[in-house]
Amino acid sequence: MSTRIDLLRRVEFPSHWPSKGVDPRSPPFELSPRPYRLSDIPNDSVFHVTEPIYVGEDRWSQVYRGTLQSSSLGTRENVVLKVFFQPYFPCSDPDASFSSPPGTFSSPTSYRHTEELLAWAEVWAYQKLGHLQGTKIPRLHGAFQVESPAIGDSQPHFAVLMSYVGGVTILERCIELGSVSDNGDTRWCSLVRDLFKQVHEFHQLGLCNLDIREANVKVVSSPEGSDTLVFLDFATARPSTFATELQKEQHKVNRALVNDLAHLRGLLLTICGDVPGWKGGPKPLFKRRWDFLQWARKEHAGDAWLKEWGSDFNCWKVD
Structure with a gap:
């Protein structure tokens, strides 16, 4: 199979963990004011899916294996694109002890899940463990906003690109x-x-x-x-x-x-x-x-x- 996922923008998150100065309560589940920077990338930046690894409803992310082709980012074969897709997020939080019930007030230290917060936390962790990338954890290649009907709709979603781990x-x-x-x-x-x-x-x-x-x-x-x-x-x-x-x-x-x-x-x-x-x-x-x-x-x-x-x-x- 070959399914196209377009990379629209590179996302540059702050180096600190996302709870600092973040209040995710404003609809539609977006951080405001935006604490990260978006930069456009050429419209030829495409991730070609060769294998869906972890996809379907009731999942926090949709994970695909494939090849990145881009004039600005280069070509990366055998990499993984992890797309955080809010429409498929589980209705119940598996870590309920840390989360507020849906629809309730969320403070700046809330652990309510959003695409932005999940992607930010993942990038923060990879940066924190930078010396372990490529050995004990995959190698992170960046965070992006992406879109593709193959994911489930045509809206931009947050994603992280990393090396594939076999075994x-x-x-x-x-x-x-x-x-x-x-x-x-x-x-x-x-x-x-x-x-x-x-x-x-x-x-x-x-x-x-x-x-x-x-x-x-x-x-x-x-x-x-x-x-x-x-x-x-x-x-x-x-x-x-x-x-x-x-x-x-x-x-x-x-x-x-x-x-x-x-x-x-x-x-x-x-x-x-x-x-x-x-x-x-x-x-x-x-x-x-x-x-x-x-x-x-x-x-x-x-x-x-x-x-x-x-x-x-x-x-x-x-x-």
Whole structure:
């Protein structure tokens, strides 16, 4: 297939996280006054879709793989265009503890989702993690306003362009390495350790409220056989620290940190066997989860994530 998406303008967001000085309450869901800069690009800038990766209704974004062709931006093959498409946003917020009900007043520290805020947060996170681009996260190629009937209408929408990440999900790779078997295989434990280590590092680097789930953690294997975790989707990220305790409270940082840890626990349970069609029952998967923790304590007792979070996991013990 080949579907055309036109790039209309480049979007240059401020370097700070979007809550600073932003009040998204004015209809039609646009920031006013506009805190970012738009610059026109030549009308020959086109993204040609070769594969829809993550599309359809009830999604925060429509994600396509393809090729960018542009006289000003150059040609980029095998890249991903992530389009934030408000008409398809879910009716309910998956992170309701951070959001106001639809139609209610939203303050400047609101976390109500808009296309602009999601794109801005994603760009902010990529800039914050600039040294990890191309290794632990994709490489960001810019933010744009785009339009195409193929997306769902002919109105401009915010989008980010980034490198494509292949590989498989962390769940698929861990199952290949024995995470749902009872033969004592611990090869999968190293990948889960990398998962916990990297999320802890994100927190130390200043980001939290990460969308940690199977689809957003890919494993890319090298020809030599080594595995690298690559994390996707930072549109809901926020700072993990602020200058004052009052600001931390206003932006619900502690709740976001707890939320990330809960997502890690849930993903680990899935990796250990809590997957559709698996009939082993709860005790074996709980035991595998506990075995992972004991493995980490034995082999990598000095890990920062283990020192900070380890005592919280003692409740995992299986008699």
